[in-house]
Amino acid sequence: MIMKEQNKLLIPSLAITAPIVAFPTVFLFYVSLHQYILFIQEIKFIWLENFNNIITSKEFLQSFGITAIFVGASTFFTLLFGLALALILNEDLKGKGVFRTLFTLPAIIPPVVAGFAWKFLLNSEVGFIGGYILPHLGYGGSVLGNPKLALLAVIMADVWSRMPLMFLILLAGLQAIPPDLYEAAEIDGANYWKALRYITLPSMRSAIIIALIIRFIDAFNLLETIFVMTSGGPGIATQTFPLLGWKIGFQYYNLGEAAALAIIMLLMTILVSQALIRRMRS
């Protein structure tokens, strides 16, 4: 039991780090229950008024719809394409190592740069796509100035920058499947698609759900790419929750309401990921 005696020595390191770790979330709760407006000295405790103001506002509902479309579409396409790529690059192809490395690149590019790259490409005057290819296809207008296309564009930019991560996670899941499962299937006369349906996908269940959780949290909280590309516009066409929160907190200086929205988002995140985790375990 020599280990137990020595355990006392571990307390100092925990005593230093625990407050650092707990501080942001604890203080966030505190702020959310107060009327906390920057540059106004008085801070008033107002129970759940901030939450009430947020939920009953028109912009909250609009943003909810936009967030749902953005998160849904972006999650769906990153996972679908990521899975397709993982399946292809798990094949016995020449040069797959090079492909894997190249496909990893967008995952490590700063999100603001990803946003800028697409903003530049889609620019209707000088962009390669927006100013050259699209006019040839018959669309000469501005992409990021059009509400529907702007939303599509930020989804595409997000798929571009986040699909590689999904690909890596799913490829890791794919490579963890024991090969003897396929040998047995082959004896039973299964073809590739049958094996995919009955062996590959079921075996990847937890990898897929984990990828889904990570992707959901990531897309739900994404700010940078949209901020650089459209700042939530035109109008509020791409104003997902994080952009709404940014506007409330740092343009209207209403930190209390921004904190309340952050906590609402945090609760939604916890609910969704708990539900997904439960599916994974069942």
Added chain:
Amino acid sequence: MSTSIHTRSIWTKVVLYFILSIFLVFFLFPIIWLVISSIKTHYQTLVIPPKLLFKPTIGAYRKIITGGMLKSFKNSIVISFVDIVLALLLSIPAAYSLARFKSKFNENIGFWFLTVRMAPAFGVIVPMYIVIRYLKLLDTTYAVNVAHLLINLPFAIWLLKGYFEELPLEIEESALIDGANRLQTLIWVVLPTSVPMIISVAILTFMFSWNEFLFAFVLTSNQGVTVPVLVAALAGTMTFDWPLMCAVSIGAMIPAFIFVFIVQRYIVRGLTLGALK
């Protein structure tokens, strides 16, 4: 992979390579386009249809230096390296303690670790902004450093804790019986076996810090500006100096690309780390 389920006809392979090429164009074209545009003159970037042959210039890169923008690169480098050092120094002992020091308290602590990562950044920055403003540290690299540490530390502890829990206890126990104390055991017995994991955590810390935009954007205005803030600021102005913006973007990508080619297996490991736990 010798089963017939995995043997492919030549045509299947052609189709697969075709699909891969489409993805390759989609992934690489924006990056290549940034590189090409960064070595054009301002006038050349405005020409539509774009010319494939032009005389390259490094004028945009020179402008980064003459325009005083190197400072944000210096800030970003300092912030991310200080962050790696602080995050490792604090997270290794804390994670080790949590892994070995079982109590009710630490069963629940995992929740707090993850909330910071699950909460939206604009929310996490609210308390940080209030405190840093109160401490009069706005627009300093310290402010950004502290903010990044607050995000990186819980994540690093959580990852390392999971790793340390998997290590066999026997060697540590015999070191303790031989008279080493806990700190010595950690340094001489545990750490040497954990190097790959620690490198992965260091890379994750670096990438978060180097790429992070919102905290740096809120906390700095002039002196403490980091590279992502510079990119966003340039992209938001109306005087579009495309070659310069592309050159700064390339500069922002370079450290990560260097990492990819030097420590590729740690990168993939680092990126997927969250998934394996």
